[in-house]
Amino acid sequence: MLDPITIEILRNKIASLMDEMHYHLYRSGYSTIVRESRDFSCVVLDATGRVIVAPPMFFHAPVYRHLVGRILELHGDTIAAGDVFVANHPYEAGLPHTSDMAFVAPVFAGERLIGFTGSIAHKADIGGTVAGSTSADATELFHEGLLVPPVRISAAGSPCPDIERMILANSRQPELVRGDMSAQIAVTELGAARVAELCSRFGPQALVDAFAAILRRAGDELAAAIALLPSGTSTAVGYMDSDGVVKDQPVRLAVTITVADGVATFDFSDSAPQTRGPINLRPSMVEACVFYALIGSLGPDLSFNDGMRDAVRIVVAPRTVTNAEAPAPVSSYQMTNLKLVDVILEAMGHFVPERAVAGAGSSSTVLINWHTPRPGGSSMQYEIVGSAYGAGAGHDGTSATAVHLSNLHITPIEIIESEYPCRISRFDLVPDSGGAGRWTGGLAMQREYEMLADATVVRRFDKSRFPPSGVAGGADGGAARSVINPGREDEIILNASARFDVKAGDRLMIQTAGGGGYGPAAERDPAACAADIDEGRVSRPPSSSTQKEHLS
Structure with missing residues (x-):
């Protein structure tokens, strides 16, 4: 041995x-x-x-x-x-x-x-x-x-x-x-x-x-951690804005977690049928969401490998959004991953309430196909756009970062402007976008692109209709939004996921979602409230009676 x-x-x-x-x-x-x-x-x-x-x-x-x-x-x-x-x-x-x-x-x-x-x-x-x-x-x-x-x-x-x-x-x-x-x-x-x-x-x-x-x-370490959980069942449901094609129909994601006899079962059978648009998942992605959320809920000392599979049972019904069949499209899978993680974490909060966390903004992509690329540059600009984490017990959410599964990096302004025909005229945090609470959600980020050439843009994002949820009395985070020519007479408000053309001289503003808050806002430490205002995170002190106004 x-x-x-x-x-x-x-x-x-x-x-x-x-x-x-x-x-x-x-x-x-x-x-x-x-x-x-x-x-x-x-x-x-x-x-x-x-x-x-x-x-x-x-x-x-x-x-x-x-x-x-x-x-x-x-x-x-x-x-x-x-x-x-x-x-x-x-x-x-x-x-x-x-x-x-x-x-x-x-x-x-x-x-x-x-x-x-x-x-x-x-x-x-x-x-x-x-x-x-x-x-x-x-x-x-x-x-x-x-x-x-x-x-x-x-x-x-x-x-x-x-x-x-x-x-x-x-x-x-x-x-x-x-x-x-x-x-x-x-x-x-x-x-x-x-x-x-x-x-x-x-x-x-x-x-x-x-x-x-x-x-x-x-596998032994995960099984031992699951054995410490109370036996029982917990269910959570969440909704995505749409599948990108049928734009007026939200998409349901649901999980029922059962802990019994040292095994955790995650059943996604009650999720929506597979969608016409490209937000469907293959089982490998559902597995990633389950292990990520489970390990994150149980503690930071666990490290994933495939030896953990025996301690977990995953149920996905055929022809559902969590187990699509060919030729269903899947290219926007990551939006579904990130919402599914929020749903699983909400259900896991029943078993480990001390590690419950509010909803996160969904990391997204922006893809710009330049009709006239910069000399020596590429016509294909592909970026990961971060958002914000929700708050948890004892900590505020992190701002302007790729969330949950991916650990990706946001493309620097210097790279974008040196390689593509555009200028970044704005790149900052969005005040009041984090959900109010005893601990506040992370702030959303926004970027504004000044187009120096005609282009076709593909924008893929979620959480414009259903913003990140607060937990334990915390407020929801701010919703995502995208606008062409903000503040001008020709302003166009876009769907979160869309394909559209822009002209040289147009401005494209992309604002991600803010993280949800944790706990009642009235319980936030006064010193933290003062720091929020001093740092420009909020424009006024949050309170339980003004949460809705605070997030508007």
Whole structure:
């Protein structure tokens, strides 16, 4: 049996290797979505595709097991050292949406398959009906770009250029996609080489045993934490603004959590039927939401890996928004992820009220396809837009950040203005947008773009009709909104998710949602109220009688 010290040494080496892979991909990326927003993950997996250490991009973690399971099913005994597999298919490979492309390489010790390394990264454009592929109003999967099932892009160390040519031929941004693909393949192969080195140093059996022990320990720790929860059932329901297509119909997300006999069951069967628009989820994304919310509710000492699955049961009904069937579109999945996390956290508050947290603003994207790009620049501007966390017992919410699952980065103004034909005329926090409470929600952020060329914009966001909810008597956060030419005679107020054209000289203002508050506003510490006013977070002291006015 492997000793605990060696197990911990190998775990740390795997974590360090993932950091090395992450660093090289970040430094080698061509698109802003990789090198600025860092919308990617790098992992090391066991021989069945189980994640050993979770990546910073948490919601990718449950995807790899589905992907590698399908690779093993399709290619099985023919997998060889030097192979690299590629896939982006949400239904056949479990990817979040078609824009997320995965590369996976096996690791062998002699003839023995030890594990895999992998990476997933968002692509600037993979075809489909709109530039950037991530349409706000797609009605079927085929609108969202080229579909690549798990196939070899390198066989036994020999590249398969026809696969790359096929992918690039379907992209409006082939140079960006080629650069990011090359970087992904390189870091995936680097990871495989480093794991092989660990096999040589410690022995392949030691590595296999360490993987099993790390997975088993995480499962045991989660099971022990669940065993401390009170038995019972809790239900929560929330609504998304719309599916992006049927704009007057909210979309219901529901969960019933049951804790019994040391197992936590999360049942999403009462959620809405799968939608016509692209907010549907694949099961891997539901799993990500469950483990994120569960670990966050139970405590910061737990670290996810695939060994935790035995302590949790997840139920998703077929043809619902949490378990769609092909060819239902999925490109706006992240909005659903973030709302689903809020719903799960609300239900978890029944079991661990001391860790209950108010609703968060939904991180979003803005995609601008410039009709006349800046000389030497790209025509495709893709940004992650942050929002705010809700408050919890003992702490205010964080302002202007990507929330919950993603750990993404907001693109700096300097990058935007140097690469694209626009100016950022405003980038600041929105006073009074955080929900009032004993602890207040984080403030929303707003950006105003001055367009220097004509463009088509795809805006994907939630929480304009149903703002982030307060908890334990706290007020709701401010709602999201988007406006073309604010304050001018030609002002146009937009739906949260929309596709629209803008002209040179137009201004586009994007305001995200603020976080919900926790506890009655009348109980907020007077010194904190004074600091709120001094710092410009609020324009007047919050009170229980003026909460509605405070948030207007």
